[in-house]
Amino acid sequence: MIRRLLAGVAVMWAAATAAYLALLLAPGDTVDILVGDGPDTPEIRAGIIAEWGLDRPEVVQYLAYLGRLLRGDLGRSYQSQRGVGEILAGQVWPTAQLTLAAAATGVALAGVIALVTAGRGRWSRTAASAAELVSVSVPPFLVGIVLLSVFSFTLGWFPVSGAAGPEALVLPALALGLPIAGVLGQVLRDGLERALEQPFAVTARARGLTERALVARHALRHALLPVVTLAGWFTGTLLGGAVITEVLFGRPGLGQVAMQAVTGGDLPVVMAVVLLSAVVYVTISTLLDLAYRVIDPRVRA
């Protein structure tokens, strides 16, 4: 557990350093980059140099930057002239809503499809595999556009954009969650079928268990192991996917913030988003690691 925490800290440090190096290595004068498209006067330039300590050696600047991060000071945005922490705080919740809803949609769909089709006839299997393949291969923005044109523009069931109320969450969550459902569904079904062929499944059947009880009490747990491993990887894609999906559906959130910050060269904000992603990634993979230990107690040995 202590090792796990140390690894987490190392990842955070690496992310902070990488973000800092990116800033240093970015083409052009650092001051120009920091100024970005904002107002450019000698006073502002002097202010920037003073605030970032650009007249000091790079190592000192880097350490000062790490020191500020440790105190929780993320710096100020050059576009909106507000604290970066304050900007992010306002946008985290809509993104969290979207990613959680997408993850739930993906896992739920995958579970239903896998449980219904595992070990069944060839037709239902083939149909499910095909659907999964399509959902995995089609990029989320295309899924989003199709969903929008069918359910919003044509049928008018859901709002076209915004984040007002749960109806506005349905389509973005689907667009982001479908590829997850595709991959997880496939992995889960394979895992279930493999577990159902194991000798212990024969033993369990020989005890008089129904197939449903066999899946629920034995096979599902075995099938969850690869799913949990994959879920860690999906965390990364969910955050990346959220950027596109939020822009497409006109939702507020970190995606929008990151988009504007990147196009406007607002590097303090970009760096903060990178750091936040690293925090989320480390937290979730630690949680999944714990889940893995609960599912498969042999891991402890």
Add this chain to the structure above:
Amino acid sequence: MTVSAAPPLLRTLVAVEDLRVRFGRAEVVRGVSLAVRAGECVAVVGESGSGKSVTARSLLGLAGPGSTVTAGSFRIGGRDALRFGQADWRRLRGRFAGLVLQDALVSLDPLRTVAAEIAEVLAVHDVVPRARRRDRVLELLASAGVPDPEARAGQRPHELSGGLRQRVLIASAIAADPELIIADEPTTALDVTVQAQILRLLAERKAAGTALLLISHDLAVVASIADRILVMKDGRVVEEGPADEVLSDPRHPYTRTLLAAVPSAASRGTRLSAPGTPVPPRPVTDVQVLAGTGLTRAYGTRKAVDGVSFSLREGETLGVVGESGSGKTTLARLALGLLEPDDGRVTLLGRPWSGMPERARRPLRSRVQLVSQDPLGSFDPRHTVGRLVAEPLGLPRRERRDRVLDLLERVGLPPELAARHPRELSGGQRQRVAIARALGPRPDVLICDEPVSALDVSVQAQVLDLLADLQAEYGTAMLFISHDLGVVHHVSHRVLVMKDGRAVEEGEAGQVLTRPAHPYTRALVAAVPKLGSAQRNASPSKSPEERHSSMNRK
């Protein structure tokens, strides 16, 4: 009042006539009839692919996905199984008949505790109210001979030894107090002393009145416990009868082949695959080819090999026996120069072999070759048989081809196999390829690590005969590692017995294995299942002592 002299009429638990099981087009069980009566033990014996397991599982409606089961008549527990639906089968499974499979490490759910697995049977059939289930589980564990049930109940299969796991599996099969236990290879892959314990446990259940249907590839295993034996081959029963009759007076040629193929003290010096014919003499010279002195090797704090010395002469086979974890394989790796001893030294052909830089060792590498238990794992699956055999030869292309074909012929494989891939071959063919590859560089020493443990008895017989022929022809010395005392007794000139990393006894094979001096060797020898008088009748031969002296004269 008259007392009837007739034995009590035993109730028939299962009776099936003309059982047939098909998977797609392939019929794997072709008209088997069998019956098990209350309190008796019926054994079904056959090699892999004979249809014995499928037959046993069909009796519980568990022939497997994609199977079609038909029968002329099929009665189980007094009911007509031909009319059974899924729910009828489920009521029967676990309650009327319990199933014990091979290798509890995978036959019990590895993610669940032992107690949960046993309690499942109690819950499904609602045998014991929920509140009393835990007590019942502990009782069952105790009755299956698991010491300290309280502590074991919360453990998982991987935390238990092979023997304890198998006891747990049996406890779960008898949890609902079934009238019939179906045991499919219940002792395969267990050490010989553990196997004896499990057989004793099954015999106790039988004595308590439970009927037993025992499936095994090993006639010796069933000999001690079976009342009746059915011998299966290619989906048919070729011979059936009371156990002692089948074992002592086999009628069918296949049964005779099976019995003769079992290696033992009595089979020394003869061919296992052609009973009665002698193997060519295998003389031993005084030239020492491989020797280890005071070898010690530890993994962490545990000494896997602890102060073992051995020597191997030209043309000699030194058998190394011991149970799993006794350090046999570590010894093999030390002898192969794949592992450095912490203490002690190995010499090969009179030259230092351990403690040398790899550069100095390389010219001698081809002098020692390995044949392992699982050749498939040691073959690159993308290479053809020809390429695998050619690899250690290092000859020019044209000569290489001729040499490969020559080697394949030497191990009894047709030349067209050279173009095939290892996974297309049978287990016996794969082991022949492994032997051909090992023989390629004409080694002085062959290290055989459980070379026949994964093979059926008749295939094992052929491979052991082949090794004997090759030794007679080339005078190759062999370090032959096996957990099977019969095999070791059959092939070895001398024997080394290992326990917990130490060599507890060493000497002439006949001496050590018929008059063991060390208590551990005695326990090992006593635990070996015996065919009784059966085998001697099948292939009359001399006593081990006579045989031994005739060996020395050669």
